[in-house]
Amino acid sequence: MRAAVLGSPIGHSLSPVLHRAAYARLGLDWEYAAVECDEAGLPGFLAGLDDAWAGLSLTMPLKTAVLPLLDEVEPTAAVVGAVNTVLPVRGRLVGHNTDVGGLVAALTERGVPAAPAGPVTLLGAGATARSAVAALARLGARVVVAHARRPGAADDLRALGERVGVRVDVRPWAAAAEGLHAPLVVSTVPAGVADPLAAAVPQQPGTLFDVVYHPWPTPLAARWAQRGGTVGSGLDLLVHQAALQVRLMTGTAVGVAELVAVLRPAGEAALRAG
Numbered sequence: 001m002r003a004a005v006l007g008s009p010i011g012h013s014l015s016p017v018l019h020r021a022a023y024a025r026l027g028l029d030w031e032y033a034a035v036e037c038d039e040a041g042l043p044g045f046l047a048g049l050d051d052a053w054a055g056l057s058l059t060m061p062l063k064t065a066v067l068p069l070l071d072e073v074e075p076t077a078a079v080v081g082a083v084n085t086v087l088p089v090r091g092r093l094v095g096h097n098t099d100v101g102g103l104v105a106a107l108t109e110r111g112v113p114a115a116p117a118g119p120v121t122l123l124g125a126g127a128t129a130r131s132a133v134a135a136l137a138r139l140g141a142r143v144v145v146a147h148a149r150r151p152g153a154a155d156d157l158r159a160l161g162e163r164v165g166v167r168v169d170v171r172p173w174a175a176a177a178e179g180l181h182a183p184l185v186v187s188t189v190p191a192g193v194a195d196p197l198a199a200a201v202p203q204q205p206g207t208l209f210d211v212v213y214h215p216w217p218t219p220l221a222a223r224w225a226q227r228g229g230t231v232g233s234g235l236d237l238l239v240h241q242a243a244l245q246v247r248l249m250t251g252t253a254v255g256v257a258e259l260v261a262v263l264r265p266a267g268e269a270a271l272r273a274g
Helices: 015-026 042-047 075-080 099-109 127-138 149-162 175-180 195-202 219-226 232-250 256-273
Strands: 002-007 031-036 052-056 087-089 092-098 119-121 143-148 167-170 184-187 207-210 229-234
Touching: 002 015, 015 031, 015 232, 015 256, 042 207, 052 229, 052 232, 075 092, 075 099, 075 127, 075 149, 087 232, 099 127, 099 207, 099 229, 099 232, 119 127, 119 175, 127 143, 127 149, 143 149, 143 175, 149 167, 167 175, 207 219, 207 232, 219 229, 229 232, 232 256
Parallel strands: 002 031, 002 052, 119 143, 119 184, 143 167, 184 207, 207 229
Antiparallel strands: 052 087, 087 092
């Protein structure tokens, strides 16, 4: 059987390392590749899938572009408006979102309680931010203050908040430093974007979850940890969402925790190797 991660650029992806480690643990002689694919190439790639394909992982910019190309979208992905997993099922393409469940698990692993106290600060307003809002809703958050770089993205985030029972207040990116005083800060922006905020980390920070995993630590995460705050990384999210993908694609009964115990060291070793 075959599987792959699609996106552009894709050369940096850790997904092949993680999924291959899972296949080794499960005793599966499967292939998993990284495929450079942009929005223009996605329809043709999907049309070429056959019975040899177990599934696809999608990264940016394909998580939203894939939606009109699918036959079915499971509820979480439909609510969030982002798909990171595609399964061929009896000639139909079904979209899933494991980012939400993966982030819930990663935040819980870092000690974030159910019903986080006070407003949660969210850095960014793109597809990953939407998954974060849905994950925070599952944890019981009621207010999220999002700092958006693109004002146009804020409308989608507010609408999602209404669907999942979270009030999303949108603030300009220029005010992001003020949000670092929240008990929980979730950064969904690409590497480098939040670096200038490192100078604004408070003396007694709460918990930071930064979805970047390379380079790691980011300046923001390093400063946060230096001041005694709790820090979670994009690798935490990546291994948890990948474990959920593996279960979807393979149908294995092996638990998520057991898969994560295999995937995390594989990912850490790959990052150390550069």
